[in-house]
Amino acid sequence: MTAGYKSPQFLRAVVDTLLPGETAKPSGRAALPSGSAAGLDPATYAKVARSALEAIVDAAGGASAFVRAAEADRIAVLRDVERKLPVPFRTLLAPVLADYYESRAVIAAFGWRAEPPQPRGHPLPPADEETHRRLDRVRQRGKLWRG
DSSP, rough: OGGGGGGHHHHHHHHHOOOOOOOOOOOOOOOOOOOTTTTTTTTHHHHHHHHHHHHHHHHSSSSSHHHOOOOHHHHHHHHHHHOOOOHHHHHHHHHHHHHHHHHHHHHHTTTOOSOOOTTTTOOOOOOOOOHHHHHHHHHHHHOOOOO
């Protein structure tokens, strides 16, 4: 029965049950995408989390039964497997979450920049009077190194 744990539809259903995304946009930012919409490749998890995925298939009565199940039933299966096999379940969940929160789609939904901070740097607020006063003291010291 566990042979279906590699099925693309099953793996996508697992990822999207773990990370369903948002159905409505909270004000001020884009809605979070589901796991598959964020660009996660569910096939990569079949390699690292086989025992958890096989347990999900067994608990659901088959891979296709999990895919066809209502969301609440899929959630119940995942909770059951997590309770019975916490370490293998974490072996599945940890890379899924890491990949999700590092995806460009999720970073953009949070309103963060996806590109590295250099060479543009990070935006800084304008310096206040106290900051200017402190910087003037540093400038007055002159060079502290040989050059």
